Amino acid sequence: MPLKLYLLPILTLFIMTFSSCSKKDSGSAVKPTEEGLKVSLTNVTEASYTAAAGSTYTFQAAVTSKLPSSGVNITVKAVTDPGGVNIPQNAVAPSTSGAIAITLIGLEPLRTVLVTVVITSTSNPDNTITKTFWITNKAE
Template sequence: MPLKSYLFTTLAIFALIFSACKKKGPIEPKPEEEGLKVTLENVAEGQYTASPGSSYTFQVKINSVMPAQGVNIKVDAITDPGGIVFPQNPVAPSKDSVINVTLVGLEALRTVKVTITITSAGNGNNTITKTFWITNKSDE
């Protein structure tokens, strides 16, 4: 009769083990963030734009789904040719699909290469860069 008691104990242990190891639901992967798609309004991307004065405002338009944490925008302005850096005001992080950016300190009759880097605030690998040139056409 000892075999019956061992058999019952063994079956009870297996039942506990298998019930504790129940298969949990599938692990849902973190949704991938859509790659940024951006256009610049009021400037000619990759080409030359004329500014009527020492400052110029244009828009960064996010055409893709806005990342949950928004985007960061970095503006670099360097004379072309010459490589003199024109410091620009920082652009606040935003969740808006249209973001105004104002270039400042544009010298008269000088061409500046402007590079805009747009990066997802939640995913540093989701980034896009746009470039254009701008010339202050005023006599000031």
């Protein structure tokens, strides 16, 4: 009998404790959403093979969607395929222009390289797009 007498107040206290521990909104501002980035690469064949005539190769990334007001950051990674050896590339400056020139360097003769270009909104790191292609230096 005494257990039933104490059970209701204990359950009530238990429920009140957990209901008061719910997260409260701190009033954080909601970021306005940006249009998703759309990018096309020129002078290369996306997701396919391209031939280079020397150890450097220049191509363009064109942002075809509305460009974020703060601009975009560009990261270029080149890795031999097969082999997976990283070929260091020059940093590409952040851009507020829709047309971005990118120059690959260090392309070895008769070597295929997998190039990955990542373009990210400066103000919203979740707004990102990745493009890949392979390039081979055909010069001997």
